[in-house]
Amino acid sequence: MNDSLIAGKALILAASAIGAGLAMIGGIGPGIGQGFAAGKGAEAVGRQPEAQGDIIRTMLLGAAVAETTGIYALIIALILLFANPLVGLLK
Amino acid sequence: MNDSLIAGKALILAASAIGAGLAMIGGIGPGIGQGFAAGKGAEAVGRQPEAQGDIIRTMLLGAAVAETTGIYALIIALILLFANPLVGLLK
Amino acid sequence: MNDSLIAGKALILAASAIGAGLAMIGGIGPGIGQGFAAGKGAEAVGRQPEAQGDIIRTMLLGAAVAETTGIYALIIALILLFANPLVGLLK
Amino acid sequence: MNDSLIAGKALILAASAIGAGLAMIGGIGPGIGQGFAAGKGAEAVGRQPEAQGDIIRTMLLGAAVAETTGIYALIIALILLFANPLVGLLK
Amino acid sequence: MNDSLIAGKALILAASAIGAGLAMIGGIGPGIGQGFAAGKGAEAVGRQPEAQGDIIRTMLLGAAVAETTGIYALIIALILLFANPLVGLLK
């Protein structure tokens, strides 16, 4: 492999490391949102302990929906690290 | 392919990795918003367990609307990684 | 095409990839806002199930308005990726 | 056109792509704000369905005001992409 | 114009494009704030429809005050793009 190809691949791989790190910042959202749901869930359970099952089920259902963008970010980061489609485009 | 073309393609592909990572930051929004909806949904179910079906349907409908920009971001990231239209423009 | 033109085009296309990624960060806003609307909508439906139709219509109307800047961001990103007007200016 | 002019124009056009992307981040504001309005509007309609017309009119009026900075951002991005006044200054 | 001057001007103009984009991020504030005002206004109109005129006037007055920094940002961006005082300092 010549020097120019090495330099090019290195640049793409370096950028992939930074891209993976940036993607994880997206996890701020689910963290805040699900924590809010946890707080509201705890409050609701305190007020209506008899509805505990329904409250927790709703909280978990809503939290699962809120997780999706965190999962998207994780998948993009894992693709950048373990199945990098970009570095192969440099031929 | 000459060195100058290799260097150019490498730069575009490196920037695409970073662009994909940046896009995932957009997922903060749906994460916070849907988590808020989850918390309010859990609270509402605790107060009116008999309206559980209506509450959860409204929560999920609203959360689906809140997901869209997260999906846009995912699509842009996937385009940058798997169907990069930019690198082909360098001829 | 000479080397200097290749290098110039590559720089513009690389910056376009990053610009598209940055634009998607704008999606944070609609995500948070519409999620808030979803939560308030679910709460309101729990309190007045008989006004469910009006509540959901208002929530969706407001959420549609809140989507616009997310759409603007998507359009700018798509222009940068698929109809890049900048790279043609380099002659 | 000599190499130095090509390099200069390329630099300006690349920065314009990034500037356009950065501008779209401004759309976070209207998205959050209008979503808040949507949520409050839905809540209010649930409480006073008979005032629905007035509530929605006020919500939409306020949301229109909240849209302006998103429009400013879009205009700056479109200028950078389609009517770039900077690249012409390099002679 | 010699190469060094061309490169210098290009650097300033490129930075101006990025500066204009950064400035538009300031629009997040008025968007959130005015949206909050819209939501509170809609709520207040729902509660006291008879005070609608006063409520909307107060909302719009407050929103006008909240717009100022968005206008400042727009002006700085427009100066950078259309009346750039910096590039002329390079002689």
Add this chain to the structure above:
Amino acid sequence: MNDSLIAGKALILAASAIGAGLAMIGGIGPGIGQGFAAGKGAEAVGRQPEAQGDIIRTMLLGAAVAETTGIYALIIALILLFANPLVGLLK
């Protein structure tokens, strides 16, 4: 003027353009804060229309206090653009 001075001045002026853009991000604060005040003002006027004068005076006074840092940012940006004290340091 020799090339080294031109390059140095160009660097400073380019950085000033970015500095001016960054400063305007500070405008997020007054926008959010004053919008909150506007919303509370609209709510208060709806509840006590007879105290409207006092309420609006207080809202405007508080908003004036919240404007200051936005003004500081504008002044710094204007200094960077129109009375740049930095470029003269390089002789």
Add this chain to the structure above:
Amino acid sequence: MNDSLIAGKALILAASAIGAGLAMIGGIGPGIGQGFAAGKGAEAVGRQPEAQGDIIRTMLLGAAVAETTGIYALIIALILLFANPLVGLLK
């Protein structure tokens, strides 16, 4: 190992250090969210000390869900630091 390979590996490893740091920013989310849950939990326990067990269980369950994106971020950072898959791709 030749110079070009050393330079390439160094770039990837340097970017990995920055990527690891960026990833940790994602921890903002769980920190805010779980703190909210802690506050709501404390409030709820104060109001219904007899439901303390249920409240704390719900709070901890919700907080565990909110932790996930923080864990994702930690894993990506640890992979970048201790099991870097990118540097091996440069051959």
Add this chain to the structure above:
Amino acid sequence: MNDSLIAGKALILAASAIGAGLAMIGGIGPGIGQGFAAGKGAEAVGRQPEAQGDIIRTMLLGAAVAETTGIYALIIALILLFANPLVGLLK
């Protein structure tokens, strides 16, 4: 050690310093969250001084959970500074 190795190591160590700094930004989350818990705890103690023990225990338990991502960030920063695994990979 040859020049190319020195330059490479310096780049990795420099990036590690920036990575360590970036990681500490993650501490924003626990700071906000635990402060919220502190406020809610103080409020609850004011309302039910007799439940002070339970309230403070719940607040501290929740705050401990909210601290974790701050600790992760600290650990990553300390690894980058004192047990840097990346610089040794450059041989």
Add this chain to the structure above:
Amino acid sequence: MNDSLIAGKALILAASAIGAGLAMIGGIGPGIGQGFAAGKGAEAVGRQPEAQGDIIRTMLLGAAVAETTGIYALIIALILLFANPLVGLLK
């Protein structure tokens, strides 16, 4: 010391300065959180002046917990500035 070593050290020291600055951003969290605690404390004392001692003790305990990530950030910044372990690794 040869030129390459000097250049390398300078790069590490420059990055350490930036790292120290970035680390301090983590202090945003305690500022917001403790201010929230202060506000809730003032509110609680206004409602139950007789519980002032307990309220302030709880507020201070919670605020001390919220300070930790700010202290971590300060320590990392001070290490980067006064006891930089990275620059010694460049031999």
Add this chain to the structure above:
Amino acid sequence: MELLDFLKDYLQMADPRALVIGASAVGAGIAMITGIGPAIGQGYAAGKGTESVGINPKTGDSSRFVMILGGAVAETSGILSLVIALILLFANPLVGLRGMYNVMAASAVAAGIAMLTGIGAGIGQGYAAGQAVETIARRPKLQGQILRVMFLGQAIAQTTGIFALMVALILLFANPLLRL
């Protein structure tokens, strides 16, 4: 990549002091972002002050006084950032120095970045001001007691902002990195 090399060569041609001066412009711009904090906080206080005047019109003067007093404390980090920006622009201690110019440039930017910490104090202190205003409107007789708690809490919320100011001042006036 010859274009980037061209740029690098061009910038290396520049007087190295230009890097420090340019970085100071960026640092000053970054410092001004700090104003987000005080403004959000004071806006919150303004909203609570406005609400309080509606709740208890008789104590309007007191509400406005406490709103401005609490807001003044929240202004601190905005003023400190403005001072750092003005130092960077008009009394820059790094510009006259000789030596590692890239370390000086990084320090100028870092000083601005560090000041961003004040966003937190500004928001937090403004929130405290807002709660105090509202509470005092409801219990005017307790004004002294409530204000004492507000000031105590605001002082605690300022600490990380002070740490950041110290780091910024060290970077500008007593930079230990330049001595290594």
